[in-house]
Amino acid sequence: MVALDGNSIGGLLLEVFGTDMTAAQTICATCGAAAPVAETVVYLRVPGTVVRCRTCGSVLMIIAQIRGMSCVDLSGMSALDTGQGG
Amino acid sequence: MSPPVSRGFRHFRRPAAGEQDRVPPGQYVAKGFPVLSAGPTPHTPLPEWTFSIRRAGETLKAWTWDEFQALPAQDVTVDIHCVTRWTKLDTMWRGVPVDTLLGQVEHDAPYVLAFSDGGYTTNLPVQDVTSGQAWVAFGYDSQPLAAEHGGPARLLVPHLYFWKSAKWVRGLELLDHNQPGFWENYGYHIYGDPWRQQRYAGD
Amino acid sequence: MATAAVRGRLIWQTATVTSVTTETDAVRTIRLDVPDWPGHQAGQHLDVRLTAEDGYTAERSYSIATAAGEPVAITVERLDDGEVSPYLTEELRAGDQLELRGPIGGWFVWDTSDGGPLLLVAGGSGIVPLRAILRHRQRTGSDVPARLLYSSRTLADVIYHSELDQCRDGVEVSYTLTRSQPPGWTGYSGRADAALLGKIAWPAGQHPLTFVCGPTSFVEAVAGSLVALGYPAGRVKTERFGGT
Numbered sequence: 001m002v003a004l005d006g007n008s009i010g011g012l013l014l015e016v017f018g019t020d021m022t023a024a025q026t027i028c029a030t031c032g033a034a035a036p037v038a039e040t041v042v043y044l045r046v047p048g049t050v051v052r053c054r055t056c057g058s059v060l061m062i063i064a065q066i067r068g069m070s071c072v073d074l075s076g077m078s079a080l081d082t083g084q085g086g
Numbered sequence: 087m088s089p090p091v092s093r094g095f096r097h098f099r100r101p102a103a104g105e106q107d108r109v110p111p112g113q114y115v116a117k118g119f120p121v122l123s124a125g126p127t128p129h130t131p132l133p134e135w136t137f138s139i140r141r142a143g144e145t146l147k148a149w150t151w152d153e154f155q156a157l158p159a160q161d162v163t164v165d166i167h168c169v170t171r172w173t174k175l176d177t178m179w180r181g182v183p184v185d186t187l188l189g190q191v192e193h194d195a196p197y198v199l200a201f202s203d204g205g206y207t208t209n210l211p212v213q214d215v216t217s218g219q220a221w222v223a224f225g226y227d228s229q230p231l232a233a234e235h236g237g238p239a240r241l242l243v244p245h246l247y248f249w250k251s252a253k254w255v256r257g258l259e260l261l262d263h264n265q266p267g268f269w270e271n272y273g274y275h276i277y278g279d280p281w282r283q284q285r286y287a288g289d
Numbered sequence: 290m291a292t293a294a295v296r297g298r299l300i301w302q303t304a305t306v307t308s309v310t311t312e313t314d315a316v317r318t319i320r321l322d323v324p325d326w327p328g329h330q331a332g333q334h335l336d337v338r339l340t341a342e343d344g345y346t347a348e349r350s351y352s353i354a355t356a357a358g359e360p361v362a363i364t365v366e367r368l369d370d371g372e373v374s375p376y377l378t379e380e381l382r383a384g385d386q387l388e389l390r391g392p393i394g395g396w397f398v399w400d401t402s403d404g405g406p407l408l409l410v411a412g413g414s415g416i417v418p419l420r421a422i423l424r425h426r427q428r429t430g431s432d433v434p435a436r437l438l439y440s441s442r443t444l445a446d447v448i449y450h451s452e453l454d455q456c457r458d459g460v461e462v463s464y465t466l467t468r469s470q471p472p473g474w475t476g477y478s479g480r481a482d483a484a485l486l487g488k489i490a491w492p493a494g495q496h497p498l499t500f501v502c503g504p505t506s507f508v509e510a511v512a513g514s515l516v517a518l519g520y521p522a523g524r525v526k527t528e529r530f531g532g533t
Contacts (some may be wrong), residue, residue, distance in 0.1 A: 002531040010393035011336035023395035038396035050124040064272035073217045092339040094380045
């Protein structure tokens with residue numbers, strides 16, 4: 001399967017977080033690499049969504065959309081910074 | 087408020103006459119064989135590949151690829167159903183029955199957790215992977231199983247949604263209690279019967 | 290960080306198709322009237338959701354083909370084994386409704402304040418957001434120098450060909466055709482590989498801002514070549530298309 005990047009889940013993340021997240025900086029909890037969400041490796045419809053670090057391949061984020069609810073696991077990231085402060 | 091219907095939008099094809107009773111509710115018959123995975127395709131070299139049955143952190147029995155290939159295998163034709171709604175009819179596989187593998191260990195465990203290269207897991211009752219209902223498949227359509235479809239070997243449990251048929255399977259962990267695997271942890275149904283549309287927890 | 294379950298916000302809205310025009314044999318541009326459209330930036334995309342009579346839904350993302358301030362339009366390539374693109378390119382017509390969500394994207398966007406010089410590298414339908422960037426550049430009267438390298442299979446597959454041919458005023462457009470070239474072809478042939486990029490790309494010392502868009506394999510090959518040319522990864526923005 002061809003992996004895409006974080007641009008492909010922009011709409012999904014907009015729905016979950018209420019704001020654009022493609023420019024948000026992620027820090028990988030496994031290798032420490034920093035990257036915008038847009039540059040992460042994304043596997044879609046797996047049935048859920050799996051987002052991986054482009055540097056080390058570890059899972060950053062998992063999103064399962066079930067009956068209008070989104071189950072979001074962010075434990076693969078040590079930080080997710082929208083840079084908006086506050 | 088339900089979304090507006092898109093005029094003229096038909097999703098692939100509905101079951102043909104005679105197929106209807108083979109396609110579970112909410113499914114459609116896929117044209118190809120979609121490739122869906124949670125990560126890059128693993129490539130374990132066959133000399134390093136093993137399949138093991140484990141319990142409580144201990145390996146009860148393991149087979150190398152050559153030992154595994156020496157086991158009696160079956161050719162089966164089955165229908166498969168993915169929770170993302172596609173169904174494929176009459177898929178042809180070759181594999182070792184899980185009955186054969188579990189039959190070589192003494193156990194009374196009621197559940198298993200299948201585990202794969204790359205960290206994927208999925209849980210099943212032992213009674214759903216025995217009595218001729220499951221295989222560790224290494225051939226598809228008369229060819230060695232392609233890596234993108236789970237090769238060298240994957241679990242094949244056609245009577246449940248296909249996320250239970252773990253790709254790149256490396257073994258079964260015997261469990262006393264039903265323990266959710268990867269997708270089950272995120273809200274997918276703990277059992278996954280397509281005929282009762284058990285897609286999500288609570289269905 | 291932990292796991293949470295969140296109810297999705299209702300941000301889908303219903304748009305009306307105002308026209309469907311043919312760009313190439315397999316490609317259509319769909320113009321939309323979106324009642325509550327908040328405006329968009331060049332490079333952003335929107336998500337389309339189709340609903341069948343039995344309630345089945347399919348969603349796909351498409352880059353917006355127009356600049357900020359222009360009416361919303363998407364350009365869609367028909368994929369033979371696609372679920373949504375054959376519907377959008379062959380069935381959809383003016384007057385139909387389309388559910389969509391957007392605009393989406395805060396990374397793969399360009400506004401004049403982002404500067405340049407700009408390097409735009411497109412593979413196939415990856416041209417769509419880059420064309421939006423060029424239209425925005427022109428509409429705002431920006432003098433940021435821009436170079437576009439556009440890779441297509443054949444001349445017949447080049448989308449927006451006449452519009453791109455008319456680019457002037459600091460925009461240099463190069464085409465490369467990978468599968469076949471017409472007689473007398475004066476453009477490039479073959480893939481957008483390191484050698485071709487080396488000819489076209491701005492010298493790294495000019496600190497260019499790069500946007501690469503197309504199929505995953507195209508994007509990864511081009512991004513790799515640019516990094517080898519000394520382009521810092523942080524100034525190379527990528528958007529991968531794929532799937533059906």
